[in-house]
Amino acid sequence: MTPSFTVSPCQDSEKNSYLQTLLASARPFLRGELESVDKNLPSLISVLRSVGAGECWHKHGSFLDHLVDIYRILKIWKAPDSVCLCGLFHSAYSNSYVNLAIFDPNTGRDVVRNHVGEAAERLIHLFCIVPRQPLIHDDLLFKYSDFELVEHLKASELSLRNAEEKGLFNGEESWRKKLASLLPASGITVKNIKSGEDVLVPRRIVAVFLLMTMADFSDQLFGFQDLLFENLDGRLEFSGNNFGALWPGDGKPGLWVNSISRMGAIYSLIAREEEVFIEERKRAGGLEVDRERDEDIELVVAPVFENCTKVVDAGGQVEARDMYWEAVYDTSKGGLERAEELLLSSIEKNPFVGEPHVVLGQLYMTKGRFEEAEREAEKGVTLLLEWGSPWDKRMSWEGWVAWARVLLMKAREKSWPQTSWGILNLGLVK
Numbered sequence: 145m146t147p148s149f150t151v152s153p154c155q156d157s158e159k160n161s162y163l164q165t166l167l168a169s170a171r172p173f174l175r176g177e178l179e180s181v182d183k184n185l186p187s188l189i190s191v192l193r194s195v196g197a198g199e200c201w202h203k204h205g206s207f208l209d210h211l212v213d214i215y216r217i218l219k220i221w222k223a224p225d226s227v228c229l230c231g232l233f234h235s236a237y238s239n240s241y242v243n244l245a246i247f248d249p250n251t252g253r254d255v256v257r258n259h260v261g262e263a264a265e266r267l268i269h270l271f272c273i274v275p276r277q278p279l280i281h282d283d284l285l286f287k288y289s290d291f292e293l294v295e296h297l298k299a300s301e302l303s304l305r306n307a308e309e310k311g312l313f314n315g316e317e318s319w320r321k322k323l324a325s326l327l328p329a330s331g332i333t334v335k336n337i338k339s340g341e342d343v344l345v346p347r348r349i350v351a352v353f354l355l356m357t358m359a360d361f362s363d364q365l366f367g368f369q370d371l372l373f374e375n376l377d378g379r380l381e382f383s384g385n386n387f388g389a390l391w392p393g394d395g396k397p398g399l400w401v402n403s404i405s406r407m408g409a410i411y412s413l414i415a416r417e418e419e420v421f422i423e424e425r426k427r428a429g430g431l432e433v434d435r436e437r438d439e440d441i442e443l444v445v446a447p448v449f450e451n452c453t454k455v456v457d458a459g460g461q462v463e464a465r466d467m468y469w470e471a472v473y474d475t476s477k478g479g480l481e482r483a484e485e486l487l488l489s490s491i492e493k494n495p496f497v498g499e500p501h502v503v504l505g506q507l508y509m510t511k512g513r514f515e516e517a518e519r520e521a522e523k524g525v526t527l528l529l530e531w532g533s534p535w536d537k538r539m540s541w542e543g544w545v546a547w548a549r550v551l552l553m554k555a556r557e558k559s560w561p562q563t564s565w566g567i568l569n570l571g572l573v574k
Contacts, residue, residue, distance in 0.1 A: 159522065159526075162526070163522065163525070163526055163529075166220075166526060166529035166530065167529065169219070169220050169222075169529075170220060170529050170532070170545070173216045173219075173220075173542075174542055174545065174546075181219060182225070185215075188229075188232060188259060188260070189208070189212060189232075191259055192208055192211060192232070192233070192236075193208060195247065197211060202364065203364040203365070203366075203368070203369075204364060204366055204368070204392065204537055207235075210363060210364060211231070211232050211233070211234070211235075212232070213363045213532075213533055213541075214231035214232065214234060214356070214359050214360055214363060215228050215229070215231045215232040216532050216533075217231070217359040217362070217363060217531070217532035217533055218231045218355070218356070218359055219532075220529070220530075220532040221355070221359070221444060221446045221447065221532070222444050223355065223444050224441055224442050224444070225264070226261070226263040226264040226267055226441065227264075227267065227352055227355070227356070227441070229260040229261070229264035229267075229268075230260075230264050230267035230268050230271060230352075230356065231356055231359060231360075232260075233247075233256060233259075233260060233264070233265075233268045234268060234271055234272075234356060234360070235272065236252075236256060236268060236272070237252070237268070237269065237272035237273075253265060253269060256268060267349070267352065270343070270345065270349065271353060271356070273336045273337055273338055273339075273343060274334050274336075274337070274343060274345055274353070275334055275335060275337050276353065276357065277382070278334075279332070279334055279345070279350070279353070280353065280354060280357055280407070281381075281382070283326060283327075283332070284326060284327070284350075284354075284410050285403070285406050285407065285410065286381070287322075287326055288406070288409075288410065290402075290406070290455050290457065290458075293406060293409040293410070293413075293455050294409075294455055295319075296318070296319035296322070296323075296409075296413055297409055297412060297413065297453055297455075299317060299318070299319045300319050300320075300412070300413055300416040300417070301416070303317055303319070303320065303416070303420055304416045304419055304420055307419070307420045307423045307424065308419075308423060311423075311427055313420065313423075313424045319413065320417060320420070323413055323414065323417050324417075327347050327350060327414065328347070329347060329421055329437075330344075330346075330347070331344050331345050331346040331347050331349070331350070332344075332345050332347070332350060333345075346437055346438050347414065347418070347437070348414075348418060348437060348438040348439065348441055348443060349438055349441075350414065351411055351414040351415060351418070351443050352441060352443075354407050354410060354411045354414070355411055355443075355444075355446065357407060358404050358407050358408060358411070358446060358448075359446075359532075359533075361400055361403070361404055361407075362400065362404055362448075362531060362533050362535075363533040365380075365398040365400040366392075366393075366395070366396070366397060366398040366537045367393045367394055367395060367396035367397065367398055367399075368389065368391055368392050368393040368398075369398060369400075370396075370398055370399050371386055371389035371393050372384070372386055372387070372389045373385075373386070374386050375399050376462075377458055377459065377462070378399040378401075378402050378458040378459065378461045378462040379402060379403065379458045380399065380400055380402070380403040395537070395538045396465065396469055397465050397468070397469075397497075397499070397535045397536045397537070398535075398537075399458075399461060399462055399465060401456045401461045401494060401496065401497065401535075402455070402456045402457065402458040402461050404448075404449075405449045405452075405454060405455045405456040405496070406455060408446060408448065408449050408452030409449075409452060409453070409454075409455050411443075411445070411446075411452055412445060412451075412452040412453060414443070415443040415445060418439075418443060422434075422439065446530075447530040448496065448530055448531055449496050450496075454496065456494055456496060457493070460493040460494060461493070461494050463489075463490075463493050464489075464490040464491075464492075464493035464494035464500075465490075465494070467486040467487070467489050467490040467493075468486070468487065468490040468499070468500050468503075468536075470486055471483040471486035471487050471490070471500075471503065472503055480507055480510065480511065483507060484504065484507055487500050487503060487504040487507065488504070491504070496527065497527060497531070497535040498523070498524040498525065498526070498527030498528035498531065498535070498544070498548065499524065499528075499534065499535050499536040499544060500524075501520045501521070501523045501524030501527065502520070502521060502524035502525070502528070502544065502547065502548045502551065504520045504524075505517045505518075505519075505520035505521035505524055505548070505551045505552075505555065506551055508520060508555075509551060509554060509555060509560045510560065512560070514555050514556075514558045514560075515555075517551065517555040518552060518555035518556055521548055521549075521551035521552040521555055522552055524548045524551075525545060525548035525549055525552060528541065528544050528545050528548060529545065546571075546573060549573045550570050550571065550572075550573055553573060553574060554570070
């Protein structure tokens with residue numbers, strides 16, 4: 145049964161304004177007007193193309209496609225330019241996950257630096273020499289339970305408010321003590337994966353790499369990796385070894401949402417700790433901005449998972465994905481009524497991806513339930529734009545966004561085709 149609620153005109157206006165802001169950020173990528181994002185972006189992509197990035201395989205497409213996608217995601221998330229450019233060249237020297245050294249790290253650093261600037265190249269090089277899997281997963285993600293992350297998010301919000309509004313600071317709070325034990329203010333020392341030498345990674349750079357890994361994983365992970373690593377429980381702990389899995393698999397959405405929601409939660413904890421740390425130093429008469437700690441790099445919070453404040457249950461994520469898959473792949477059992485039940489249940493268990501809302505919106509359009517269709521299509525396109533990449537990778541992000549916008553436009557017009565040819569004739573987005 146569909147829940148009923150009312151939306152005030154003020155809320156409706158705010159939602160529409162937010163959607164228009166998201167569209168404005170995404171439109172240059174949807175239209176291919178990349179020079180309006182950064183006048184150097186087309187030439188940078190040409191450089192990547194010239195060294196063969198478009199010929200390299202990468203998970204569900206080419207390496208070039210993936211690099212451009214990561215740049216787009218980070219740009220939509222309003223990351224600093226140096227971080228976005230790091231995303232565009234993030235595996236250019238190869239890294240701990242992939243062997244795709246399209247630039248020689250021994251001789252090509254000057255070449256890359258000339259293209260992207262010193263700040264971005266520093267991040268790119270560091271990103272390519274740190275052991276990212278142990279750093280992100282073993283040293284951070286696997287040290288927290290889901291419950292602990294939820295509790296620490298609540299506590300950190302209060303701590304930040306007390307620091308900013310009252311000048312109250314307590315380094316003995318459990319969330320601060322645990323984070324400091326895992327990731328001290330001075331950073332963390334890791335081994336260079338190529339030379340074995342010690343490398344100090346500042347705390348804010350660890351946060352940047354967390355944000356980039358969120359973008360990286362959300363763009364490339366789908367059901368094939370679940371088969372490879374036998375990720376049946378949805379926790380993405382990379383414990384399986386099914387190297388005989390046949391690419392590309394069945395095309396199901398991947399079970400990565402729990403893992404990335406956990407990354408987002410830890411990112412939020414680091415960002416809040418950094419704000420508290422800097423506020424305490426400033427109130428004691430210290431530096432406004434300490435560039436030695438990379439405080440000139442803004443730690444923006446991605447809009448996904450309600451601004452990285454929610455953790456998705458791993459088991460619930462699996463159930464949500466499977467219900468979505470049944471709804472879109474096998475309507476013969478119960479028709480649209482059964483599909484509606486499945487989609488509503490899927491959304492209840494994982495409300496943070498857009499495609500179930502979009503499919504439900506189309507279902508409501510078919511039934512002539514235009515107000516409900518409008519609500520779902522608007523939510524779906526908003527989530528798709530926030531992510532900057534698709535969860536259901538059978539279709540491109542651009543395709544999903546265009547279809548969701550068609551649904552939203554037609555829902556507002558209260559008009560929907562009643563023939564198969566009429567469906568195929570859809571497409572124009574005003």
